[in-house]
Amino acid sequence: MEIVYVYTKKRSEFGRQCNFSDRPAELHVDILPDTSLAANFTVRDPCNVTVQCAEEMSEHEVNTERFESESRGVNHVEGGWPKDLNPEDMEATIRYRKKVEKDEHYQNTIMQIAGLMEHCCKQNNATDIYQEFFEDEDEEVMEESEEQPSAKTINVFRDPNEVKRTATSLSWHPDGNHKLAVAYSSVEFQRAPNDTSFDSYIWDIENPNKPEMTLKPVSPLVCLEYNPKDSHILVGGSYNGQIAYWDTRKGSQPVEMSTIEHSHRDPVYKVIWLQSKTGTDIFSASTDGQVLWWDIRKMSEPTERLVLDPSKKGNLDSALGAVSLEFETTMPTKFMVGTEQGLVVSCNRKAKTPAEKIVCTYSGHHGPIYALQRNPLFPKNFLTVADWTARIWSEDIKESSIMWTKYHMAHLLDGCWSPVRPSVFFTVKMDGTLDVWDILFKQNDPTLSLKVCDEALYSIRVQDNGRFLGCGSQLGTTTLMEISAGLCTLQKNEKALVSEMFERETKREKILEARHREMRLKERSRSEQSREDEGKEADGEESAAELVARAEREFFDIMEAEKKKEEKERDTVKDVLLLE
Amino acid sequence: FNGGWQTSLRSPVLGDMVTLFTFCAEVEDTLKRIQGINGVIGTIVVNAEGIPIKTTLDNSTTVQYAGLLHQLTMKARSTVRDIDPQNDLTFLRIRSKKHEIMVSTDKEYLLIVIQNPAE
Numbered sequence A: 001m002e003i004v005y006v007y008t009k010k011r012s013e014f015g016r017q018c019n020f021s022d023r024p025a026e027l028h029v030d031i032l033p034d035t036s037l038a039a040n041f042t043v044r045d046p047c048n049v050t051v052q053c054a055e056e057m058s059e060h061e062v063n064t065e066r067f068e069s070e071s072r073g074v075n076h077v078e079g080g081w082p083k084d085l086n087p088e089d090m091e092a093t094i095r096y097r098k099k100v101e102k103d104e105h106y107q108n109t110i111m112q113i114a115g116l117m118e119h120c121c122k123q124n125n126a127t128d129i130y131q132e133f134f135e136d137e138d139e140e141v142m143e144e145s146e147e148q149p150s151a152k153t154i155n156v157f158r159d160p161n162e163v164k165r166t167a168t169s170l171s172w173h174p175d176g177n178h179k180l181a182v183a184y185s186s187v188e189f190q191r192a193p194n195d196t197s198f199d200s201y202i203w204d205i206e207n208p209n210k211p212e213m214t215l216k217p218v219s220p221l222v223c224l225e226y227n228p229k230d231s232h233i234l235v236g237g238s239y240n241g242q243i244a245y246w247d248t249r250k251g252s253q254p255v256e257m258s259t260i261e262h263s264h265r266d267p268v269y270k271v272i273w274l275q276s277k278t279g280t281d282i283f284s285a286s287t288d289g290q291v292l293w294w295d296i297r298k299m300s301e302p303t304e305r306l307v308l309d310p311s312k313k314g315n316l317d318s319a320l321g322a323v324s325l326e327f328e329t330t331m332p333t334k335f336m337v338g339t340e341q342g343l344v345v346s347c348n349r350k351a352k353t354p355a356e357k358i359v360c361t362y363s364g365h366h367g368p369i370y371a372l373q374r375n376p377l378f379p380k381n382f383l384t385v386a387d388w389t390a391r392i393w394s395e396d397i398k399e400s401s402i403m404w405t406k407y408h409m410a411h412l413l414d415g416c417w418s419p420v421r422p423s424v425f426f427t428v429k430m431d432g433t434l435d436v437w438d439i440l441f442k443q444n445d446p447t448l449s450l451k452v453c454d455e456a457l458y459s460i461r462v463q464d465n466g467r468f469l470g471c472g473s474q475l476g477t478t479t480l481m482e483i484s485a486g487l488c489t490l491q492k493n494e495k496a497l498v499s500e501m502f503e504r505e506t507k508r509e510k511i512l513e514a515r516h517r518e519m520r521l522k523e524r525s526r527s528e529q530s531r532e533d534e535g536k537e538a539d540g541e542e543s544a545a546e547l548v549a550r551a552e553r554e555f556f557d558i559m560e561a562e563k564k565k566e567e568k569e570r571d572t573v574k575d576v577l578l579l580e
Numbered sequence B: 001f002n003g004g005w006q007t008s009l010r011s012p013v014l015g016d017m018v019t020l021f022t023f024c025a026e027v028e029d030t031l032k033r034i035q036g037i038n039g040v041i042g043t044i045v046v047n048a049e050g051i052p053i054k055t056t057l058d059n060s061t062t063v064q065y066a067g068l069l070h071q072l073t074m075k076a077r078s079t080v081r082d083i084d085p086q087n088d089l090t091f092l093r094i095r096s097k098k099h100e101i102m103v104s105t106d107k108e109y110l111l112i113v114i115q116n117p118a119e
Helices: A035-040 A090-102 A104-126 A138-144 A494-533 A537-579 B002-010 B013-036 B059-083
Strands: A151-157 A166-172 A179-185 A200-204 A213-215 A221-226 A233-238 A243-247 A268-273 A281-286 A290-295 A304-307 A322-327 A334-339 A343-348 A358-363 A369-374 A381-386 A389-394 A412-417 A424-429 A433-438 A448-451 A457-462 A468-473 A478-483 B040-046 B052-055 B091-095 B100-105 B110-115
Touching: A090 A104, A090 B052, A104 B013, A104 B091, A104 B100, A104 B110, A166 A457, A166 A468, A179 A233, A179 A468, A179 A478, A221 A268, A233 A268, A233 A281, A281 A322, A290 A322, A322 A369, A334 A369, A334 A381, A343 A369, A381 A412, A389 A412, A389 A494, A424 A457, A433 A457, B013 B040, B040 B059, B052 B059, B059 B091, B059 B100, B059 B110
Parallel strands: A166 A221, A179 A221, A268 A322, A369 A412, A412 A457
Antiparallel strands: A151 A478, A166 A179, A179 A200, A200 A213, A221 A233, A233 A243, A268 A281, A281 A290, A290 A304, A322 A334, A334 A343, A343 A358, A369 A381, A381 A389, A412 A424, A424 A433, A433 A448, A457 A468, A468 A478, B040 B052, B040 B110, B091 B100, B100 B110
16 A cells, blocks of 8 residues: 655746745545454463673674785894993993992892792692593593584785686695695687697695696696605596696606607696506506506606506497596506496506407496496495586496485586495586485485585596695685585494495395396396287287277267366356356 | 881880891791792892892893883783782782792882792
8 A cells, every 4th residue: 555645836826936934734644453453363471582782892804805815934033131331242242241230220120020920830830730530531522512613714826927827637646735736728729829828737735825836738728637656746637638746856848748749639638646666657548548657767668558448449439438537556457437328437557458358338327437436435335526416336236326316406526435434425526516415314415514615616636644634626716625524524323324234235136136137127028929929910009999999988988078077066056156 | 026016116215226227137038948949049039110229140030021011010910900800919920931930019018039840
């Protein structure tokens, strides 16, 4: 209901000066209470009202402009000496000191404060007042406190270049985890402007303003890995298919690069260090369908080559493009490759013939498999992240995964297990969210879901202690986050519970698989039987036609029944109205 | 004995030289006593300008401690007085992993003692 007040003014009076005058109040609208509305309310007794007699305060958070600070040393010089005294002059200083000592005031003061001091010193010797009383009880207290899982951003490292590139791969420094190597490249085909920088950086996590070191490859790096045995060596796979390795002691240029003729023909999406005596072996995968093994001391040609041809003929044309690799140091002969086509290929390195190298494939994903990793404590189970889901597989079941997440609204672009807790894994999505999943706590939804940034997150890597993780985004922003203690400390019974869960799901899949196989056999035998019956073709056709006719008849019968019901209802309503 | 000499401070000038002399010894004794307590690493007496008057540590360490603790004591004192202007700082104890730094303060002088607390 609109309350309107209308006033009129003569057109001839427009533009005239306003003469304001006072007048008594006028009642324009009086809306009386409608007592019938009171019927919608009931009296509430008692009412709980909280009252606080305290100052009201509010909390605000402000983010300031970036403050660049630098560490510098300062040289301390003795000061405070009176102007006429030269501090270098030993005699003069001694004389001054003696003079002060003779002062009465000095002596009184010293006696007083020395008394207090003596008391405290003796006190310290008597009992250790800072003794830790609750050291043993600390663990229990930790378990009892159920804190909400949370994660907070510690630092943000931005791409210093004008044209931002995607942070496609992250690698933590193997000792101490104080450095993070980030590979930057433009993932969209030919979308990058000509003057885009090719550099990748190594960041010191304490200093987000400037990278600690720059790596200058010939072509942008798509993946970058520290050598777990030697923390000065890094290997990177670049966009043009070459592999290069750096020694941080030798500078920004690569020490050696693989020759173009023998390298990959497509960007190298993943490179992993192998376990070997010399610590110089790596293997790399690319969408050109090859997996190549290299020894970094001799980069002129690969030591071994595998073509991912599912038909096992070594035919490069029908090969699957590899997008991710998996290698577990406890199982050095086996490795897995995640392909563009959505298949996971499990391979055996020590097979005698190339055909036997490809052991089996796991299918179930609809798109390229961006991440592939075995569970650090249960190597039989591995995690794949692709299209809109993340799936957990068991090595024995090849038809389908044993556990999977629901289909999300955005693509999942990377994921990894937590190195300390077997039930926790992380995934990042195209809408910039980081999801932390704890399968013992909740299977349908992530335990914690955080929006890290507005653009897509392309890569994620967890530190070995499970506490810190870095995620890289489309605009080259790497965010360093710390997750709450609950998500990175092993709970009691966790290993047992997780292994039970995996076994249970594996069993379920096995049973389903067996059932499917049975059904398929039955179908086959039935279709064979019907083929025998096809001798009586006419009957066959009639039976089909009869079926159709029967279906039609049934449909129309149901329609008729419904129509009659509606009419009856309408009649009864009419009768009721007439009665009134 | 102590009390007797203290009251004699107010006695006429003649006795003053004697009392001053003994008092000087008293101060020395007290400081020596503190240095002798189990666990004490060093003792420094600093005046209001930050000049170390007496010290048992080497020069560079003394200068560092004197400068830094002087500033910290000023800050602590101003904090205490900000909260309650009638109040004043008397003692400051800094416990670190390795040892404990104790600062006993007065308007003009600072007595700094570094002690390794009992295990």
